[in-house]
Amino acid sequence: MDIVAVTAQWLADPAHWQGPNGIPLRLGEHVALSVVSLILAAVVAMPLGLWIGHTGRFSWLVVSSANAWRALPSFAVIGLLVPFTTLLDPNLGFILYPTLAAMIVLAGPPILVNSYEGVAGVDRDLVEAARGMGMSERQILFGLEMPVALPVLAAGIRSAAVQVIATATLGATFGFGGLGRYIVLGDANRDNGELFGGVVLVATLALTTLAVFVLIERRLASPGLAARTAG
């Protein structure tokens, strides 16, 4: 059987675009929970990274653990959370909380590391000049360091977003909703159209997210700095 044909057929079937297991609802679930996780992680990780980058305090901690988070595989993190979240709630703690918590936890490190590196990487001459001009530390952080570091900050949020979407997909193995459900169900029902339909939807969501962030990052480069590197 032709995989492309069955996938197209599954995706085109109007029955798959409505109801509680319909594509709009699953997509909404996937996107909404990803956005919530991303915001929760950013609210904690970004101010922390900016503060460490600006003051230089505890920077050794970020530098030495900058890549350590990659040692935290989402599969293991979700699994490891299950025994503890089921203590909170035997039902939701088994299907929703572990993946959601893993999404938040795994979104933090890339945002923290990039917020730190973005601010710490701002030319020290610029910062000294700002200080000499009498700008307060607050003004330096928000008026100079953040605008210059903006593309790096955005890149951190992009890595986190990609990570969160992938973790939500994987969560379907652990009872989580979202687009990964179709892959799990397609596998269980031996329905290749559903399985590949899920794969196409998930890949499209991930690649669209990537494309949107890449475009945003290009826009965010400070015009003065962009002109300087171009010239």
Added chain:
Amino acid sequence: MNSEPLVRWDWIGAHLGPILDRVGQHLYLAVIAVSIGFAISFGLAALSIRRRRLYPFVTLLATAVYTIPSFAMFAALVVVSGLSIFTAEIPLVVYTFILFVPNIVAGFDAVPQDVLDAADGMGYTSAQRWWQVELPLSVPLVVAGLRLATVSTIGLVTVSAILGDRFGGLGYYILDGYHRHFPTEILVGGLLSIGLAVLADLGFVLLRRLLTPWAAARAAAR
């Protein structure tokens, strides 16, 4: 389940053999993926260095591949290539590209032009220059890429557990423990896989020290 302790040490004691087997399988799957991924990435990096215009496309493609969730890629490959070792290795290999290629390119870019000129002046052939000057000097960044790729691959091996009992390494215990509501198994699988990644990372730090003795000497002289 509530009456049971979180960790059943007797279960671990009774399953030491199979646990070790899973550790072996985990390393086996990871080593193959990192080795093949490194070889292909080295080729892509060499191409990118010679033909600079290709470099943005190589990184864009590698980034896009890395963006596709591993769960989706493993599941899709089952239908395409069946339940073979390729199904497990292909995603693991392609995910290493974005971690390797930029580090290898940066490693060779970091070799100072003066050093290359000096080597030419001393009469090195281009092959000699590559082996004796460029390769050793690129080691720190290349090893940085190896660390990233190895740690990330060891984590991703766990996802291959969705392919069935024959794959997954320690990920098998995470999935099996979940299905059986048995926390001990999940903890064994999860913590050991994180432990393996940390050990591998430390191993590469040692390797870099051995391969770049001058870096330690310079640090000591300071």
